[in-house]
Amino acid sequence: MGVGEWDLRRLRVLRAVDECGTVTAAAERLRLSPSAVSQQVSALARQVGAPMLEPYGRRVRLTPAARLVLRHADLIFGQLERAEAELAGYLHGEAGEVRVGAFATAIGGLLVPAVVRLRDAAPGLTVRVVEAEAAEAVRLLAAGDVDLALSLAVGPGGVDPRFVGTVLLEDPLDVALPPGHPLAGVPGLRLADLAEEPWIYGAAGPWREITRAACAEAGFAPERAHTAADWTAILAMVAAGLGVALVPRLASAGRGGGAVVRALPADLPARRVVAVVRAGTERTPPLRRVLAELAAVAATVQVE
Template sequence: MFDLHRLRLLRELKHRGTLAAVAAALCYAPSSVSQQLSQLEGEVGVRLLEPVGRRVRLTEQAEILVAHTEAVLERLERAEADIATSLTDLTGTLRIASFQTAALALVPTALDLLRDRHPRLRVHVAHMEPEKALLALQAHDFDLVLTEEYPGNPNPRPAELEEEELLDDPLHLALPKPSDDAHSGSPMAALRSLANHPWAMEPEGTPARQWAMTLCRNAGFEPDVRFETTDLLLHVRLVEQKHAAAFLPDLVWCGQRPTVTLRQLPRDQHTRCIFTVVRRGRSQHPAILACRDALRRAVTLRSSQA
């Protein structure tokens, strides 16, 4: 029988990449993690790690073992959910990671609803971009992640994660200055009218940046990106003060009236999808069910107030 704690350490190494990262996440000394994994190799009877420069990587046999560990942990999460369901009070801690606009527009209302219905549930919220948050979810750092998907840029869907659609969030072209071409004609003509204007976009490597660059290139120009940040409130301020054009989602206004002029985008590019994501086996946990319900109700309340 293999030691479950050591199996968890091997799984952590797969998701976190280095012994130092595993040690830091679990508050162990790196030497202790290394010793535990050496003992696991003795239990299994095969080599699990091989050196690559100053780092190590999992062997084929270790990957097989991690896959079985994932299945065991999924079953244990289902057991935890069943036990929580059998209780009358919802307690414990729920850890949520959310990107900025969803955190601003939806999470506070959802927290209000959760506090009213489940006052003993402790909710911890972290602001984190989806790319990092999903990796942290797989590493068990969070219980639920709010993520986004842009048109033509489907997210990877790891088998160990389950997602549920929350809402469609319209996207708009934000105009930095009056322009006859931008205010009249087709959405693509409005976009082309800003070909020579500075732009604010999210950083390179993000799905939002990839989508925005593709949209501009399809309109026939390479955007002059002078401002790079995931902070969409800064995008708004830059457009307000006529420093940049930008693409802004409806959620950024938090139900308030837009402070800049907006134009529609081409029909197949004008909406991003917002999802909630959990680990497989945890979707029926009462805290997850309560959180997803609160987020759906937050979306409904926001729509009714728009």
């Protein structure tokens, strides 16, 4: 008998006959007629090539061949029950695996708290974290190497039909100044006041574009004196008097060191942290659950 010919209904009937002891009792449990039960058992016997039942007083019992079949059937039924339980968890967003690509500050400020919440609420759901720069996270998503990317939005821009994005957070941009800078203590500091300063920002990617866009909005093009992408390095360079930099509040909180970090309430520059998934996957239960937890964490983040 080929594997493809196994019929789970016949195996369930055989198990019921074994447990009930008679065809009639098995029929009552299964809500079938006794003749239907007999037909199912006979069909199984023909497939196997050996009888399944033998008389035993007023009852029937399984033959050795039937015992062998049922032993394997019980393993199959157990595996199917586990599959049903796991599928139910998946459909409720409580099981499965979600791979998330995210830049460093999003990992610390958003993703780790969301994973901690999920570990308690949905222990069967596994989140695997891949650190990547904001632009690289989207490339990993496009390649199928991650299921969700935490990235940065430069501006309204066009819509890429490959992706569905959700804005999680508007992260204000502050300016980091060297200690003792003439403008460090000036009230009402504007971004335009720093137009002639040497600037520190990355060579490529969303953060360079965000810095340039914010300065352009203020009416000038920043002169890049030094290139860096790591916030610890940028703040250390600012503290050493090498230049000024825009820093997101999520990244600078508690990490200013010797640099003076000032808000820009008159300009209100900000970066948007977005969660991006491939179009068509946004309704996948595990992804929906992770997105919901990220949104819940983002709602509690204090960036004001």
